[in-house]
Amino acid sequence: MFERFPNQWTPVLPLTAITANPMPVELAGEALVLFKDRDDQWHALRDYCPHRGAKLSLGVVTDEGHLRCGYHGWRFNGEGACQAVPLNCLNDAALKKVRATALPTRLIAGAIWVYTAADPDNANAPEPLLSESLQGDPNLFVTYHQEWQAHWTRAQENFIDFAHPPYLHEQTIGAWMHDYAERGGTARVETEDTEFGLIMMSYVGSSTSGFQLHWHRPNLSILHFGPVAERWLHVFCIPVNEHHTRVMTVRRVRSADEVARHARYASGTDHRILDEDRAIVESQSGDVLSDPAEISVATDKPTLVFRDWYRATLADYITP
Ligand code: FES
Numbered sequence: 001m002f003e004r005f006p007n008q009w010t011p012v013l014p015l016t017a018i019t020a021n022p023m024p025v026e027l028a029g030e031a032l033v034l035f036k037d038r039d040d041q042w043h044a045l046r047d048y049c050p051h052r053g054a055k056l057s058l059g060v061v062t063d064e065g066h067l068r069c070g071y072h073g074w075r076f077n078g079e080g081a082c083q084a085v086p087l088n089c090l091n092d093a094a095l096k097k098v099r100a101t102a103l104p105t106r107l108i109a110g111a112i113w114v115y116t117a118a119d120p121d122n123a124n125a126p127e128p129l130l131s132e133s134l135q136g137d138p139n140l141f142v143t144y145h146q147e148w149q150a151h152w153t154r155a156q157e158n159f160i161d162f163a164h165p166p167y168l169h170e171q172t173i174g175a176w177m178h179d180y181a182e183r184g185g186t187a188r189v190e191t192e193d194t195e196f197g198l199i200m201m202s203y204v205g206s207s208t209s210g211f212q213l214h215w216h217r218p219n220l221s222i223l224h225f226g227p228v229a230e231r232w233l234h235v236f237c238i239p240v241n242e243h244h245t246r247v248m249t250v251r252r253v254r255s256a257d258e259v260a261r262h263a264r265y266a267s268g269t270d271h272r273i274l275d276e277d278r279a280i281v282e283s284q285s286g287d288v289l290s291d292p293a294e295i296s297v298a299t300d301k302p303t304l305v306f307r308d309w310y311r312a313t314l315a316d317y318i319t320p
């Protein structure tokens with residue numbers, strides 16, 4: 001599974017987008033079903049019943065918190081173990097052999113996260129390497145999301161790209177740099193490799209822009225607009241399939257009272273800025289490796305670091 005996005009922790013859906021239990025969702029080209037058991041724990045299974053291949057998301061969650069297939073009523077727990085095969089008296093040994101494919105799942109920062117195990121039967125998932133700013137009570141995060149018709153790597157590069165705001169965001173967040181760039185001003189970026197990915201510092205002329213950006217492998221960009229985590233914008237580029245990406249912003253808030261106000265802000269401001277990005281990114285085709293003739297310059301350094309990581313990650317799983 002997940003041969004184009006193997007062995008990564010990623011959010012799949014914000015809680016606010018979950019409208020059913022069980023909930024079908026596509027992640028990196030794989031059909032999954034999310035469901036919540038009676039202890040309010042979330043689980044993800046491949047949306048495929050091992051009996052006759054029906055979609056498990058067409059079933060129901062039973063009072064015991066098991067997912068019951070809508071076709072013949074086979075029941076699975078959150079680990080994928082079959083709990084019952086109605087009308088047939090299977091002994092324990094036979095029942096134990098029946099399994100749906102389960103993936104490690106967590107509730108983090110207002111979203112359901114899944115580990116994209118390339119070999120789910122032998123998954124030895126590491127714990128997610130989480131930015132501290134995403135830890136804590138999952139109810140104290142505000143999410144906003146959009147669906148883009150683009151490959152996730154194109155979307156991801158957009159958020160670690162320092163040279164586009166003066167033009168693409170000329171009317172909004174890039175206004176301050178537009179005239180400077182048009183007058184022939186220069187900018188540069190410096191990157192630092194870290195345990196989680198990279199840190200980018202940017203300079204306009206000879207002074208720092210005051211803006212710092214972190215890329216956390218595989219698909220999180222954190223835009224630092226100030227010293228405290230409540231001023232940071234987290235942006236995830238979640239691969240839906242080869243042609244679609246779910247772009248999700250996440251903000252941490254201090255208390256539950258602030259959630260509604262920040263949600264209004266996100267659906268206004270984030271929506272407007274992301275729409276500017278979306279229009280351009282949707283005009284690019286394929287993934288970031290699809291055109292080897294693309295020309296890169298010094299301010300493209302962070303995206304080149306990302307490309308190196310992406311190329312290496314795929315190389316381990318895809319035979320050319
Ligand atoms: S297909 Fe699911 S129980 Fe038969």
Ligand SMILES: [Fe+2]
Nearest residue numbers: 158164168277
């Ligand atoms: Fe942008």
